[in-house]
Amino acid sequence: MSNLKNLTAYRSWNRKYWLLAAALLLSVTVIEAKTYFIEKAVGQYLVWQNPGREKVGRQWQVEQKRLLAGTRLEKISKELRSREKAIAAIPDFPELMRQVLREKQLVLPAHHFIRLYHTLPFFLKEHVIEPDSLIALRLGDRLDNVILNREAEGIELVLLDAQSRIENILFISNELLQVFFKHGTSEVVDVTSDPRFAGRVFPFDRFWQSLSRLPKIMQNQFFEAMPELLTLAGPTAKVAISNKISEDLVEVAVAPDNFRAVIYYLPEDWIINFVSTLEYPWMQDEAQDIL
Amino acid sequence: MKRKIFYSIISGFAVVLLAVYAGFLWLATDLPHIPSDLRHLIYAQPTEVYADDGSLVYTLGGQRYVPLNKISPHFQKAVVAAEDGHFWQHHGIDKLAMVRAFYRTVFLGQTQGGSTITQQLAKNLFFTFKKRFSRKFKEILVALQLESMFSKEQILEAYCNLIYFGGTAYGIEDAAQQFFGKAAADLTLAESALLAGIINSPQALNPFSHPEAARRRQAVVLQRMKRRGLIDEATYAQALADTLVFSPRQRRSNDFIDHVLSLAIQRFGEEAVVFGGLKIYTTLDPDLQQMAEEELAVGLARLEAELDSTGMPLQGAIAVVSIPTGEVKALVGARQYLPGGFNRAVSQNRHVGSGIKPFIYYAAFEKLGLNPASVVMDTASVFYTPAGRRWMPRNFDRRYHGPMIIKAAFMQSINVIAAQLGYRLTPKVMKETLRRFGIQAPIPEVLPLALGTVGISPLEMASAYGIFARNGEYLPPIFIKRVEDINGIVLDRAFIVGEERLQPDISYQVLDMMRGVIEQGTGRSVRLSGFLAPAAGKTGTSTDYTDAWFTGTTTSLAASVWVGYDRNFRLYTRSGRGVTGGYGAAPIWANFMKRAVERYPARDFRKPPGVKQIIVDPKTGWPAAEPSEGMTVVVPEDYWPALPTDLPPRQWTPSTDSLQIIQNE
Numbered sequence: 001m002s003n004l005k006n007l008t009a010y011r012s013w014n015r016k017y018w019l020l021a022a023a024l025l026l027s028v029t030v031i032e033a034k035t036y037f038i039e040k041a042v043g044q045y046l047v048w049q050n051p052g053r054e055k056v057g058r059q060w061q062v063e064q065k066r067l068l069a070g071t072r073l074e075k076i077s078k079e080l081r082s083r084e085k086a087i088a089a090i091p092d093f094p095e096l097m098r099q100v101l102r103e104k105q106l107v108l109p110a111h112h113f114i115r116l117y118h119t120l121p122f123f124l125k126e127h128v129i130e131p132d133s134l135i136a137l138r139l140g141d142r143l144d145n146v147i148l149n150r151e152a153e154g155i156e157l158v159l160l161d162a163q164s165r166i167e168n169i170l171f172i173s174n175e176l177l178q179v180f181f182k183h184g185t186s187e188v189v190d191v192t193s194d195p196r197f198a199g200r201v202f203p204f205d206r207f208w209q210s211l212s213r214l215p216k217i218m219q220n221q222f223f224e225a226m227p228e229l230l231t232l233a234g235p236t237a238k239v240a241i242s243n244k245i246s247e248d249l250v251e252v253a254v255a256p257d258n259f260r261a262v263i264y265y266l267p268e269d270w271i272i273n274f275v276s277t278l279e280y281p282w283m284q285d286e287a288q289d290i291l
Numbered sequence: 292m293k294r295k296i297f298y299s300i301i302s303g304f305a306v307v308l309l310a311v312y313a314g315f316l317w318l319a320t321d322l323p324h325i326p327s328d329l330r331h332l333i334y335a336q337p338t339e340v341y342a343d344d345g346s347l348v349y350t351l352g353g354q355r356y357v358p359l360n361k362i363s364p365h366f367q368k369a370v371v372a373a374e375d376g377h378f379w380q381h382h383g384i385d386k387l388a389m390v391r392a393f394y395r396t397v398f399l400g401q402t403q404g405g406s407t408i409t410q411q412l413a414k415n416l417f418f419t420f421k422k423r424f425s426r427k428f429k430e431i432l433v434a435l436q437l438e439s440m441f442s443k444e445q446i447l448e449a450y451c452n453l454i455y456f457g458g459t460a461y462g463i464e465d466a467a468q469q470f471f472g473k474a475a476a477d478l479t480l481a482e483s484a485l486l487a488g489i490i491n492s493p494q495a496l497n498p499f500s501h502p503e504a505a506r507r508r509q510a511v512v513l514q515r516m517k518r519r520g521l522i523d524e525a526t527y528a529q530a531l532a533d534t535l536v537f538s539p540r541q542r543r544s545n546d547f548i549d550h551v552l553s554l555a556i557q558r559f560g561e562e563a564v565v566f567g568g569l570k571i572y573t574t575l576d577p578d579l580q581q582m583a584e585e586e587l588a589v590g591l592a593r594l595e596a597e598l599d600s601t602g603m604p605l606q607g608a609i610a611v612v613s614i615p616t617g618e619v620k621a622l623v624g625a626r627q628y629l630p631g632g633f634n635r636a637v638s639q640n641r642h643v644g645s646g647i648k649p650f651i652y653y654a655a656f657e658k659l660g661l662n663p664a665s666v667v668m669d670t671a672s673v674f675y676t677p678a679g680r681r682w683m684p685r686n687f688d689r690r691y692h693g694p695m696i697i698k699a700a701f702m703q704s705i706n707v708i709a710a711q712l713g714y715r716l717t718p719k720v721m722k723e724t725l726r727r728f729g730i731q732a733p734i735p736e737v738l739p740l741a742l743g744t745v746g747i748s749p750l751e752m753a754s755a756y757g758i759f760a761r762n763g764e765y766l767p768p769i770f771i772k773r774v775e776d777i778n779g780i781v782l783d784r785a786f787i788v789g790e791e792r793l794q795p796d797i798s799y800q801v802l803d804m805m806r807g808v809i810e811q812g813t814g815r816s817v818r819l820s821g822f823l824a825p826a827a828g829k830t831g832t833s834t835d836y837t838d839a840w841f842t843g844t845t846t847s848l849a850a851s852v853w854v855g856y857d858r859n860f861r862l863y864t865r866s867g868r869g870v871t872g873g874y875g876a877a878p879i880w881a882n883f884m885k886r887a888v889e890r891y892p893a894r895d896f897r898k899p900p901g902v903k904q905i906i907v908d909p910k911t912g913w914p915a916a917e918p919s920e921g922m923t924v925v926v927p928e929d930y931w932p933a934l935p936t937d938l939p940p941r942q943w944t945p946s947t948d949s950l951q952i953i954q955n956e
Binding site: 107 | 315319321322323324332333335381382383416417418419432433438439440559560562563564566567568569772776780784786787788789
């Protein structure tokens with residue numbers, strides 16, 4: 001009897017708990033169906049965990065590659081900028097030529113090229129390109145870049161338009177390059193004994209007298225072309241004309257003493273004009289001969 | 292007893308809960324970090340490839356991003372109806388759909404996706420496409436997190452911008468532009484339903500390759516929209532009846548673009564090209580490219596119909612180069628383009644046969660002092676190489692023609708004469724000459740080089756022939772004009788700088804002989820095909836008819852066509868006739884050029900100073916008695932042909948003139 005009682009009580013207890021569990025499960029299901037509280041709880045937990053998690057997965061890998069790409073392109077762009085800076089820092093045309101000789105090839109935006117072109121004395125400019133040709137190119141918007149190529153016989157300048165088409169090809173021979181490099185530089189030389197100046201060395205006062213016979217405008221050209229003429233003028237100073245003519249340019253030395261001289265290259269016709277002012281006809285003839 | 296059972300149940304529950312929690316923790320440990328702004332992770336400036344006319348022809352690696360208000364509401368509704376009907380209700384997962392999918396997968400063996408839009412977004416953002424349960428659970432967890440972090444609108448916006456539509460279309464803006472040539476905001480209901488339908492299977496439902504399947508899927512999407520009350524019956528019927536107007540020009544890759552990208556990768560690295568958002572301005576002429584693709588396909592199909600079946604598809608390649616600039620305007624590397632496939636126009640070096648002769652004759656004129664009117668003897672010749680090897684070249688027609696002027700020998704592509712010239716030049720000089728023409732392929736220093744036993748790509752051939760049209764000026768082939776970075780800074784640019792590599796007068800003499808090839812020589816089929824503009828060219832056929840070439844030039848374009856099999860099968864017609872360059876490749880060249888000259892006019896070639904035109908007897912080189920009997924040749928200005936003697940020229944017959952034995956000195 002007692003066992004039977006126990007069994008009934010157990011069944012009742014069992015049913016009660018199962019019903020309770022089922023009711024609990026049902027209410028959880030209903031609430032979940034209405035509110036999605038489990039998903040939300042899990043979601044919120046994951047959001048809470050989010051800051052500490054690593055950037056892994058497909059799109060993060062792409063992001064990583066994007067970063068790498070950006071770094072690489074930034075590096076290239078930085079190199080280009082530093083190259084542009086280096087080009088912008090080139091002080092004058094001869095230095096540009098030296099750079100081309102070192103680097104084999106250089107590409108210059110037109111405005112940089114023109115800036116450096118203007119650093120040349122006006123009588124040397126036309127040996128690169130006539131200023132009016134350059135103006136014509138600029139006016140027609142036909143000059144965008146200049147490529148400078150080092151070659152065995154000199155430097156080739158390729159003028160390109162915005163579509164990278166060739167507008168003109170210029171050439172600066174090695175001989176002319178030497179003129180650019182040496183013009184206005186000081187050289188250790190005794191003009192009185194150097195054979196290339198033999199017979200054409202003028203004491204400064206005589207040179208000055210002859211020069212003053214030229215029209216004022218021509219005198220100014222000499223002063224402008226040879227700025228050291230005024231600096232080095234003195235009782236021991238001499239001006240010597242060389243027998244070397246490169247590309248219609250005559251080498252002229254302004255020597256403060258017998259140890260050094262500043263070398264210039266002047267147009268041949270200027271020297272002819274100067275020679276015509278010399279006092280003695282034989283000197284004129286001799287001077288003409290060397291030209 | 293009661294207690295025992297109770298504790299057992301409680302313990303069981305606890306174990307299950309603990310197991311679920313442990314599993315959850317394990318999966319949650321290596322979940323990805325999710326950014327606070329999904330746009331940051333999705334948007335990427337694509338690398339864009341532009342044609343020479345400024346049109347955008349290809350994009351790579353990028354992902355456009357448009358806000359939800361710039362996406363057509365039709366599409367928003369359609370995509371929800373097609374992919375996730377309960378999107379606006381659930382919190383990341385659709386439990387019923389998951390149970391259904393699980394049941395069907397496990398018990399019925401059917402594959403059915405139960406993924407919500409949020410789950411798909413999670414998958415596309417962070418996971419691979421490998422089917423694993425662990426991946427699926429992680430995807431669910433990320434979806435739950437996404438739902439907790441972002442609004443439904445933000446999730447839908449990210450999804451629309453990330454999802455793949457096939458081809459190169461990632462995201463709705465890209466898809467709308469590529470398929471319909473319009474912005475995502477302007478999509479109609481019918482267009483929206485079609486695009487929303489594609490997502491399910493972008494390849495199989497592509498409206499270009501599978502239009503019927505795409506329309507069926509569109510109908511399904513519209514049906515779902517109607518069932519969910521998103522559209523009414525009349526709108527549904529109207530959308531079904533709407534005619535879809537697809538964008539005429541699809542941005543798709545071709546061999547030209549593949550090559551451009553490989554060049555850019557060489558220069559900047561793969562990451563920079565794919566993910567750097569570069570702007571690559573190329574020399575491509577899309578119209579010319581299309582013409583080349585079409586004419587090659589038509590020409591190969593025509594030829595294949597006449598050939599003995601080999602079981603392999605007949606292949607071909609075309610390269611087209613601009614004469615004034617050296618820019619490559621079109622490139623076809625296969626009969627049918629395959630992304631990343633073998634590019635025969637650039638990478639393949641096949642024997643060029645007689646196509647090499649213009650270079651050899653140029654060298655002979657320059658080094659040996661010959662000219663097109665010089666008389667040579669076509670007779671059986673045996674050559675002994677320094678190694679003592681015997682070589683006896685034969686002519687195509689297996690006959691010898693006796694004395695003839697060089698132009699006639701060139702036009703008839705006489706092998707014996709080319710071999711004689713090659714012998715006199717030496718293999719070393721021939722190789723040096725080919726290098727002057729810009730040919731970079733490996734060149735063996737052997738005597739048969741004179742007959743084209745060297746592999747050269749169609750691109751190099753076209754570029755090299757272009758030098759003749761420029762009277763000796765070499766321009767390197769250019770594909771990329773300019774590359775800009777994301778900020779518009781020019782990273783690289785090409786400069787067109789020519790180099791005088793040949794003597795203009797000699798170059799023009801060879802060019803004139805090449806004109807003769809088209810007018811009366813082995814390339815007559817060019818004229819027979821109806822191409823009548825001024826042009827010069829040369830056929831090429833390799834030993835045993837494995838390769839057929841025609842390379843030719845006008846004043847505007849140089850093009851080279853190669854035809855052959857990948858496995859070096861011989862090209863024989865069913866009647867047993869070998870396919871020559873004149874028969875197999877020249878008609879393709881001519882048909883392409885007929886269309887190309889409408890855009891790139893062909894004028895008369897410019898005659899340089901130092902040459903003149905005379906008419907001579909093609910056998911004797913003497914001034915022709917009657918102009919109609921003579922052959923017009925271009926010779927150096929100071930050249931005077933020998934005057935006829937009183938005696939008539941000796942009659943030459945193969946039987947009386949003995950074999951020439953030419954020993955290496």
